[in-house]
Amino acid sequence: xxxxxxxxxxxxxEIEQTNFIKTPSNLYEPIEYTMEMGGKRIRPxxxxxxxxxxxxxxxxxxxxxxxxxxxxNFTLLHDDIMDNADVRRNKPTVHKxxxxxxxxxSGDAMLIxxxxxxxxxxxxxxxxxxxxxxxxxxxxxxxxxxxxxxEDRVDVTVDEYIEMIRLKTAILLAGSLKSGAILAKASEKxxxxxYQFGINIGIAFQLQDDYLDSFGNQKSFGKRIGGxxxxxxxxxxxxxxxxxxxxxxxxxxxxxxxxxxxxxxEKIDSVKAIFIKxxxxxxxxxxxxxxYNLAMNNxxxxxxxxxxxxxxIDFAKNLxxxxx
Amino acid sequence: xxxxxxxxxxxxxEIEQTNFIKTPSNLYEPIEYTMEMGGKRIRPxxxxxxxxxxxxxxxxxxxxxxxxxxxxNFTLLHDDIMDNADVRRNKPTVHKxxxxxxxxxSGDAMLIxxxxxxxxxxxxxxxxxxxxxxxxxxxxxxxxxxxxxxEDRVDVTVDEYIEMIRLKTAILLAGSLKSGAILAKASEKxxxxxYQFGINIGIAFQLQDDYLDSFGNQKSFGKRIGGxxxxxxxxxxxxxxxxxxxxxxxxxxxxxxxxxxxxxxEKIDSVKAIFIKxxxxxxxxxxxxxxYNLAMNNxxxxxxxxxxxxxxIDFAKNLxxxxx
Numbered sequence: 001x002x003x004x005x006x007x008x009x010x011x012x013x014e015i016e017q018t019n020f021i022k023t024p025s026n027l028y029e030p031i032e033y034t035m036e037m038g039g040k041r042i043r044p045x046x047x048x049x050x051x052x053x054x055x056x057x058x059x060x061x062x063x064x065x066x067x068x069x070x071x072x073n074f075t076l077l078h079d080d081i082m083d084n085a086d087v088r089r090n091k092p093t094v095h096k097x098x099x100x101x102x103x104x105x106s107g108d109a110m111l112i113x114x115x116x117x118x119x120x121x122x123x124x125x126x127x128x129x130x131x132x133x134x135x136x137x138x139x140x141x142x143x144x145x146x147x148x149x150x151e152d153r154v155d156v157t158v159d160e161y162i163e164m165i166r167l168k169t170a171i172l173l174a175g176s177l178k179s180g181a182i183l184a185k186a187s188e189k190x191x192x193x194x195y196q197f198g199i200n201i202g203i204a205f206q207l208q209d210d211y212l213d214s215f216g217n218q219k220s221f222g223k224r225i226g227g228x229x230x231x232x233x234x235x236x237x238x239x240x241x242x243x244x245x246x247x248x249x250x251x252x253x254x255x256x257x258x259x260x261x262x263x264x265x266e267k268i269d270s271v272k273a274i275f276i277k278x279x280x281x282x283x284x285x286x287x288x289x290x291x292y293n294l295a296m297n298n299x300x301x302x303x304x305x306x307x308x309x310x311x312x313i314d315f316a317k318n319l320x321x322x323x324x
Numbered sequence: 325x326x327x328x329x330x331x332x333x334x335x336x337x338e339i340e341q342t343n344f345i346k347t348p349s350n351l352y353e354p355i356e357y358t359m360e361m362g363g364k365r366i367r368p369x370x371x372x373x374x375x376x377x378x379x380x381x382x383x384x385x386x387x388x389x390x391x392x393x394x395x396x397n398f399t400l401l402h403d404d405i406m407d408n409a410d411v412r413r414n415k416p417t418v419h420k421x422x423x424x425x426x427x428x429x430s431g432d433a434m435l436i437x438x439x440x441x442x443x444x445x446x447x448x449x450x451x452x453x454x455x456x457x458x459x460x461x462x463x464x465x466x467x468x469x470x471x472x473x474x475e476d477r478v479d480v481t482v483d484e485y486i487e488m489i490r491l492k493t494a495i496l497l498a499g500s501l502k503s504g505a506i507l508a509k510a511s512e513k514x515x516x517x518x519y520q521f522g523i524n525i526g527i528a529f530q531l532q533d534d535y536l537d538s539f540g541n542q543k544s545f546g547k548r549i550g551g552x553x554x555x556x557x558x559x560x561x562x563x564x565x566x567x568x569x570x571x572x573x574x575x576x577x578x579x580x581x582x583x584x585x586x587x588x589x590e591k592i593d594s595v596k597a598i599f600i601k602x603x604x605x606x607x608x609x610x611x612x613x614x615x616y617n618l619a620m621n622n623x624x625x626x627x628x629x630x631x632x633x634x635x636x637i638d639f640a641k642n643l644x645x646x647x648x
Contacts, residue, residue, distance in 0.1 A: 027469040145351040
């Protein structure tokens, strides 16, 4: 059994040893460039930990785990084009470094690559693993579409928002865990429990992300506080406020959303004050805790290796810094 | 056993009965729109005829065949964005009707959809079918990349060009045929023969397409004669001329390639005259016939249902109108 740190080293080593470069170079260099950008490799980590949780062979799960990471990076590549993002991890995005056509086509090749890696598993579990991956991949596209649709709406409900983050973010974390379970030939019940754990911790984590953007500590958060507010991003905080704040406060929020020229700090302060006054920050913390508790409930019912289970529980606790 | 016409009807009916519409609508409506655009459905047709060729159950091959058509349409959708095309089959392209983000994301969803349909086959053949499809899908991306790379080069060789069309066009036709063979559990030898038939007929067909653009009959061709010449498209004709024409003729060609303002008919007439003078049209016909003959040789060696074999041979003959 490998610890989380050891699994992270294993993943890092596997990626470093994988040669993504082939011809034509304009198709494959962006793939190597993207995979070298780094990142916490959470999805393959969750997959391999879940494999160990159910006493599976981690070596047999390595290629599919890599496939999940390739898939995740494919979504970032195409998302960056759609969001017109110039920078990722302090480097130029692929469509900036090369061009948009390269971004589209290399992304497509990455998605196919992901399938190639996912497929490298025992034949008897391939149908199950493939069906899960297909559902997860489509779910991520649906989540991204909802996210883009919400940009032009001021009437997004909290339920719609939770569904969007379930699809856009949580489903891939859940799918990574369940992939590990399938690779270890876990029972259907256990596979579904670990999947639900992933859904609930994923939603909790995204809610925390939204919360910290306005109420976090700049140093530990790593990003500018209030960035979402400036960008009118439809986070849980903004949506809850637009749904539940006083009439006057709703009007103020809408003016800020429509404002073209404004002082950024003034906007952040005003919107944050509305959040606090209307108990939006408290709602957010409450909902975050609810999903976190659901996740803990899921994983406690799992029938698996206790040591690994505790490592996963600790991992989730560390993710959810605001609660613990 | 169904005739080619009956198989075409079956495919048409299967597509009409398939409901592509789900939520979010901005993700799925473009898929329905694209699939409804029509087309000759050659790839599923080849798949199902190959299934029959090897006495397989055509009903079991229907979903994977549909997957091939969805994949093909996905490539058209993303290609149209990369080529900046406004129109396809006399209708606005998806990125024109909706927007570019919708084009990228719906395309991604179509690719995943294709995998969902390809996967609907017996477990024992899934690994084989999936490996084939992964290789074919990646090959198509490579072909598209080479095609885009060639736009800025005047030194493309004939070998490079043939490799590009093998990947961009022929590999999917070959893969469609081989998929049918795999679905019918044909021998590896027969599956490879029918694949090679597809490669060779695919290359012959693309060479014919290049030839007809300059030397075809406007009425039967359906497109404006000389369109490729105006667009400086690196066809077999242009590449052969750039490689083999007299020094003076090469210079003239390069001037036409670089020209910004020109009379279109004058350019077409001048370039065509260079082609004829340097026997480029004859080289093209000769190479077309070589690949066609290779294809006929492949299919004659196949051990399969003779009636279906003859239908496929007739189909290939009809495709290659210039030779027959």
